[in-house]
Amino acid sequence: MIQISDKILDSKAPSGPVQDKWDRHRFDLKLVNPANKRKFTIIVVGTGLAGASASASLAELGYNVLSFCLQDSPRRAHSIAAQGGINAAKNYPNDGDSIWRLFYDTVKGGDFRSREANVYRLAQISNLIIDHCTALGVPFAREYGGTLANRSFGGAQVSRTFYARGQTGQQLLLGAYSAMMRQVARGKVTQIPRREMLDLVVIDGCARGIVTRDLVTGAYETFAADAVVLCTGGYGNVFYLSTNAKNCNVTAAWRCHKRGAYFANPCFTQIHPTCIPASGHHQSKLTLMSESLRNDGRVWVPKQKGDTRPPNQIPDDDRDYFLERRYPAFGNLVPRDVASRAAKERCDAGYGVGATGYAVLLDFRDAIARDGVETIRTKYGNLFHMYDKITGEDPYHTPMRIYPAIHYTMGGLWVDYNLESTIPGLFVLGEANFSDHGANRLGASALMQGLADGYFIIPYTMGQHLATRKLTKVTTDHPAFQEALAASKARIQHIVSVNGTRTVDSIHRDLGNMLWENCGMARNEAGLKATIDRIRTLRDQFWHEVKVPGTGESFNQNLEHAGRVADFLEFGELLVLDALDRKESCGGHFREEYQSAEHEAQRDDQNYCYVAAWEFQGVGSAPTLHKEPLSFESVHLATRSYK
Amino acid sequence: MGPTLSLTLKIWRQPDSQSRGSFETYHLDGVSPDMSFLEMLDVLNERLIQEGDEPVAFDHDCREGICGACGMMINGQAHGPDAETTTCQLHMRRFHDGDTIVIEPWRARAFPVVRDLVVDRSAFDRIMKSGGYISVNTGNAADANAILVPHDDSERAMNAAACIGCGACVAACKNASAMLFVSAKVSHLALLPQGKPERKERVSAMIAQMDREGFGGCTVTEECEAACPAGISISNIGRLNREYIKTMFAGE
Numbered sequence: 001m002i003q004i005s006d007k008i009l010d011s012k013a014p015s016g017p018v019q020d021k022w023d024r025h026r027f028d029l030k031l032v033n034p035a036n037k038r039k040f041t042i043i044v045v046g047t048g049l050a051g052a053s054a055s056a057s058l059a060e061l062g063y064n065v066l067s068f069c070l071q072d073s074p075r076r077a078h079s080i081a082a083q084g085g086i087n088a089a090k091n092y093p094n095d096g097d098s099i100w101r102l103f104y105d106t107v108k109g110g111d112f113r114s115r116e117a118n119v120y121r122l123a124q125i126s127n128l129i130i131d132h133c134t135a136l137g138v139p140f141a142r143e144y145g146g147t148l149a150n151r152s153f154g155g156a157q158v159s160r161t162f163y164a165r166g167q168t169g170q171q172l173l174l175g176a177y178s179a180m181m182r183q184v185a186r187g188k189v190t191q192i193p194r195r196e197m198l199d200l201v202v203i204d205g206c207a208r209g210i211v212t213r214d215l216v217t218g219a220y221e222t223f224a225a226d227a228v229v230l231c232t233g234g235y236g237n238v239f240y241l242s243t244n245a246k247n248c249n250v251t252a253a254w255r256c257h258k259r260g261a262y263f264a265n266p267c268f269t270q271i272h273p274t275c276i277p278a279s280g281h282h283q284s285k286l287t288l289m290s291e292s293l294r295n296d297g298r299v300w301v302p303k304q305k306g307d308t309r310p311p312n313q314i315p316d317d318d319r320d321y322f323l324e325r326r327y328p329a330f331g332n333l334v335p336r337d338v339a340s341r342a343a344k345e346r347c348d349a350g351y352g353v354g355a356t357g358y359a360v361l362l363d364f365r366d367a368i369a370r371d372g373v374e375t376i377r378t379k380y381g382n383l384f385h386m387y388d389k390i391t392g393e394d395p396y397h398t399p400m401r402i403y404p405a406i407h408y409t410m411g412g413l414w415v416d417y418n419l420e421s422t423i424p425g426l427f428v429l430g431e432a433n434f435s436d437h438g439a440n441r442l443g444a445s446a447l448m449q450g451l452a453d454g455y456f457i458i459p460y461t462m463g464q465h466l467a468t469r470k471l472t473k474v475t476t477d478h479p480a481f482q483e484a485l486a487a488s489k490a491r492i493q494h495i496v497s498v499n500g501t502r503t504v505d506s507i508h509r510d511l512g513n514m515l516w517e518n519c520g521m522a523r524n525e526a527g528l529k530a531t532i533d534r535i536r537t538l539r540d541q542f543w544h545e546v547k548v549p550g551t552g553e554s555f556n557q558n559l560e561h562a563g564r565v566a567d568f569l570e571f572g573e574l575l576v577l578d579a580l581d582r583k584e585s586c587g588g589h590f591r592e593e594y595q596s597a598e599h600e601a602q603r604d605d606q607n608y609c610y611v612a613a614w615e616f617q618g619v620g621s622a623p624t625l626h627k628e629p630l631s632f633e634s635v636h637l638a639t640r641s642y643k
Numbered sequence: 644m645g646p647t648l649s650l651t652l653k654i655w656r657q658p659d660s661q662s663r664g665s666f667e668t669y670h671l672d673g674v675s676p677d678m679s680f681l682e683m684l685d686v687l688n689e690r691l692i693q694e695g696d697e698p699v700a701f702d703h704d705c706r707e708g709i710c711g712a713c714g715m716m717i718n719g720q721a722h723g724p725d726a727e728t729t730t731c732q733l734h735m736r737r738f739h740d741g742d743t744i745v746i747e748p749w750r751a752r753a754f755p756v757v758r759d760l761v762v763d764r765s766a767f768d769r770i771m772k773s774g775g776y777i778s779v780n781t782g783n784a785a786d787a788n789a790i791l792v793p794h795d796d797s798e799r800a801m802n803a804a805a806c807i808g809c810g811a812c813v814a815a816c817k818n819a820s821a822m823l824f825v826s827a828k829v830s831h832l833a834l835l836p837q838g839k840p841e842r843k844e845r846v847s848a849m850i851a852q853m854d855r856e857g858f859g860g861c862t863v864t865e866e867c868e869a870a871c872p873a874g875i876s877i878s879n880i881g882r883l884n885r886e887y888i889k890t891m892f893a894g895e
Contacts, residue, residue, distance in 0.1 A: 057781040072702060072761075073768050075808055076710040092788065131784035137777045137837050139801040146791030164801060170709055171804060178776035185772045193765065216757055245704040279677040284685055285706050386708060389725075389732045390679075455781045503692045505685070550697045554659065555758040558688075558698055 002581065002622050009262075009613055009628040012416040013117035018103075018634045022121040025417065026460055030467035037062035040466050043210055043225040045197050045252055047074030049169070049447060050430025051231030052176035053454025058229075059180075059188035061459055066223055067180065067191045068212060070247050074191055075177045078233060078245040079450060082169025083290035083383065084153060085161035086133075086447040088126035093150050097158040099123045106445060107635045109155040109335050110410070110438020111587035111603065113268070115611070116634055117417060118435045122445075125452040130162055132455060136175040140164055151379075153443040154291050155335040155642075161444045166290055166382045172447055176454070195221070196560060197252040198488040200228060200259045200426065203480045206469065207256075207426035211481070211488045215560060218553040222476040222485055227425045227465055229458060230256060231450075234409035234431040236269065238568045238575065239520070240512020242406035243275060243288040249564035250571045253413050253432050257571075261421040262613035262626060264414035264434035266571070267579035270441055270588045271521050272407030273299075273339035276390055276400075277359045286405040287390055289362070290383055291443040294332045296367035296376065297400070299323050299339070301351040301360050311353065311361050311399045322346055322360075330642040337440045337588045337601075338642060340404035344521050345599060347403070354401045363399035404521060408446060410437040410588065411578070414613040414628070418461035419453060422613075425465055429453035434611070439587025492552045495562045500545035504562045507542050511535065511565070511572055519579050524592040528580040532573055536620065539569040570619050577614075581625070584608045605637050648674040648735060651743040652687065654699055657756050660763075664756065666745075676736035680723065681706060681713060683735055700759040708732040708872060711807035714814070715760045716747040721811035721870040729809065729872040749810050751819035753857045764810050766856040767824060773852035774845040775828045777837050796834050803830035805873045815870035818859030823867035825849050826883035827875045833886055843893060846886040 014021045014028070032040070040063050044055045047069040055067045069077060091097040102123040107114060130148070134140065140162050141149040150159040164171035183189040194215040201209040201222070209224040235250035236242040257263045274289045300319045307314060322342055324331045334342075343360045346352060353359050368376050373396060377384070384395045391401070412434040419427050419435070430450040437445065514534050518527035542565065550556045585594040585601035586608070594602045611628040649672045657664025671687050678686070681703050688698035704712040708729040715730055717723035723733045738744065746760065754762040792800075804827070812823035829846050832838030838845070861880060868877040 053781075060780045071704060071710075071712060072764055073711075073808065075768070075771075076704055076712050078705060078710070081705045081707050081709050090787070128782075128784070130787045132779075132781055134787040134790060135777065135779045135784035135837055137800075137832050137835050139797055139804050139831065139835065140787075141801075142792055142794050142797040144794045146793050146797075147788050164804075167709065167805060170807075171801075174804065178771065179779075179781075181768065181772045182776040182778060191768070193768075245710060246706060247704050280675055282675060282678045282682045282686060284679070284682045287707050385727070386732065389708075389728060389734065392677075392734070392736055459781065503689055505689060547692060547695075549692055549695055555700060555761065556697075557700055558692060 003624040005624055005626045007626070009414070009611070009626045010416070011115055011117070011628055012418060013115065014417070018116055018120045021117050022124060029460055029464045032463045032467050034062055038064065040064065041066065041225040042227045042229060042462065043068070043223060044229045044231060045210065046077065046231035046233065047177070047180070048077035048079035048231060048233060048430060049173055049176055049450030050454045051077065052173065052180045053451050054229055054231060054429055054458050055189050056176060056179035056183055057455050057459045058462065059183035059186070062188070065183070065189045066225065067189050068195045068197060069193050070196055070215070072193055074180065074193060075174060077173060078248055079173045079447070080170045081245065082447055083166045083288065084292040085151065085163035085168045085444040086129065086172060087153070087160050087444040088130045088162060088448065089123055089160060090127055090130060092148060093159045095158045097160050101158065102126060102160065104635050105156050106436070106442060107438070108640055109440055109442040111440050111601070111640055112438065112605070112609070112632060112637050113265070113586055113630065114436055114438030115630060116632060120634070122436050122449060122452050125456045126448050128456055129448060129451045133172055133175050136179055138164065138171045138175040151292060152295055152333065154294060154333050154339070155442040163292070166292070166380060169447060172451065176451070197232070198255065199484040200256045201480050201484050202259050202423060203474055203478060204472070206424045206471065208474050209476065209481060211484045213488070213492070216555050218551070218556065220485055220489055222481045224474050224476050224481070226471050227427065227462060229427045229429060230413065230432050231429045231454070232432045234412065235571060236406045236409050238511065238572050239406045239515050240509050241278060241283060241286050241516070243272060243286050246285060249567065251564050251567045254567045254571050256413060256421065256423065256426060258616050260423050261426055262414040262615050263411070263574060264611050264613040265411040265578065266575040267582055267589050268410035268439045268587060269406060270336060270408040270410060271340040271404040272336055273343055273404045274362060274402045275405035275407070276387065277354060277356065277403040287386065288407060289387060289400060289402060291336065293362060293380060293383065296379070297332065297362040297364050298366060299332055299360055299362055301346045301353060305350045311363070312365070312397065320351070327642045334642045335440055335442060340521060341590060343404055359401040359403045361399035362402045364395060368396065406520070408441055410434065410439060410441055414611065418464060419457055420461065420465065424469060427458060427462070429458060439589055492559065492563060495546065495566065496548055496552050496559065498543065498546050500547050502541065502545045503547060504558060504565050507538060507546065508565045508568070510538055511568060515572060515575070519576050522590050522592050523579050525580065528576050531576050535569065535573050535576065542566060542569055574614060574623065578612055582608055582612065645676065647672070648676065648738060648740045648742070650674055650738065653743065653745045655747045656699070656759055659758055660755050674735050676734070678735045679706065679731055680717070680733040680735065681731050700761050702761050703731060706731040709807060711809040714749060714809045714811055716749065716814060718745050721749070721815040722872050727872055727874045749814035751813045751858070753819065753821070754810060754813065767808050767810065769856065770821065770825060770849055770852045771828065774848035777832060778841060790836055792835060800831050800834040803827045803834065803875065803879050806875050807873050809872060811870045811872060812867035813858065815866040816859065817864060817866065818862060820861045821853050821858040822861040822880050822883065823871065823875055823877065825853050826879035829883045829886055830879040833882065842886060843890040846883065847890050850887060
């Protein structure tokens, strides 16, 4: 049985009009004087957009930063793979955009399950991000007059997305990386690559350090600090097949959860409608085709079931442009959750294409006829090239086959308005927190949030923690470090010692399959209940049957994977439990029991207008549910409609 | 399931940076032409683990051709036979049934082997640290449209900025030169007005660091451009040389 806490979880969002909250709060936050900043050390885990920008901006202020990443270089964090763009309310195109509209679109797009105060702040900061990134040399696309160019994206009727071809994430990340490397040169950031965070060290109730493993030598290390900033991304790889990079994982966040940080809304997972379908059992990951393609591509399936003609020979009369048919106002630019479910609905009904029948078509024929092939090549050339590489088909001549896939996770560690978790001194930024996207994230908003958190929020809110809390000097000799170190070592040694018969990958695939089938695009009570039992059985199998050759004292990628899968097997249960407990449909969380006659999601604002924040009570024990009620004072609760 | 490939793989195995390495031969059947090159190695590794052997270590992450983590010499070519393609985007339909494929790590003094196909490319980070940035603190920026950048300059800067930092240019070069990598960053920033104030210091510092790391000199064989998965043009090396020469003749 789930225990429900009767205490209200306090977001610490300031009162007053939404547009004044951040300005007032910034004034109310305590400052650390410049001479004292150099006495503080801050650990930043992860070097994606949130982590790199946080490391750079905190170091610019004078703090000493220890930056950690898994990869061989901080430049490889998965933010680099974001393709389409970054939103900002600049209104450069003069098409009616404003901070208020970006705020409104994001709250509505999130299906009214995000915190208004955070979303408004995000929209406010969006413009500063574009200014700063431009100053850092990010080569955003430009018009011939030299001004910045914009394009439109799903869930919005204005063009507010800034982009660098189909490589916006790469360029923004390299900008943040360069700002961080400048601070490495100044001696304010110490960058430590190829390290995995294995535990959080909490002393006197505050986050004071971490335990890491050197992935090259296998050596365990401990680091002490005055604050820990977690920027470790999302947990999409719990589904095995996702568009996340192979090394993305929940380990750091999960270990913090086990140390007392609440985990919020884990069931809010985003399925991206336009991914390249799996081609066989060997499939190791899925590849996204940017949402920006829906600006010019039209999504359709044949009107006849089992139409075997090549798609480019099917005449218009025999095509069902199902997004344009169902959602005439937004057409192909409906939000991701809506587009994904519509594609699933057509495929489940038997109209899907391709070898498996689980694909729909994304067609550029009309755009090429209208704008010419060169225009389309300039906009999407690298994406078309990638599609051709992976499938062996040329999208200039035949429509792309696409199908939804797990792409982003809106859920994450619970944070208050200061981006601080329920453990004082542990801040969580970017995709790793739950804060801004509610039950569904709009396209081009992840980059915005990661950089807002890192460049423009944490530099202010960190001061409040350091200036107001009594932080006694601690070293890694403290018993809490030794306890965490011993626990981390023991867990890795246990994994190596099992020496069973099942590979890590096969167990991870099984977990992913059961989650995708029962807790993916559509969920129901019976399936979710059965899945909890199956995850427990699989977790048991892992600890008795996993086989990891080699030792823990060497470069052992299979062991890294095993440690992450072990955490996914614990986390997966919470994901399903949260989906089971939320008896409504909203955003990316679609419960089959709660839908309208037209198969649209049915929210239950009466009973579920809250953030579900879970407190760990032990592996296999029911966690405690803490509720943060959501109130909508500026954007009125309404049924989302894109018709 | 269509026809599959049977392959002979000769793979460099080396337990760590201190040990000597050697080629091991593996036979692999049932390879689908739709697999990526890394998925083919995944299949081999699953088999090795089942047999109690340690899998082949290789760096990889996004598997979408953008993170720059993967990279290996495939039959003597960096990232294999396809133009502008990373190893993760190379697909097995490019190979034939019965082929022998030789797989090695990048070979360069500045990229020591960590294990098997994994090398240490931290030299690239140190070059970036030496000057691959624009010195602007958060909070200083003017409105983005206050800086007008001609469309074509912006496009050329983007062409150079597209570098993924994989190191194929170094691996392909007989001198193990890092000139294409360094020139891409120097060009990206020199082409933009925001990068102009520091252009002299930047090019000098980055070249000095490149030399300290033990990369070789450039003799313009253009192998780097041919191997580059991001299509970085060798014309950037010309621009780097011009930038460098300007610093030598510039007075106070």
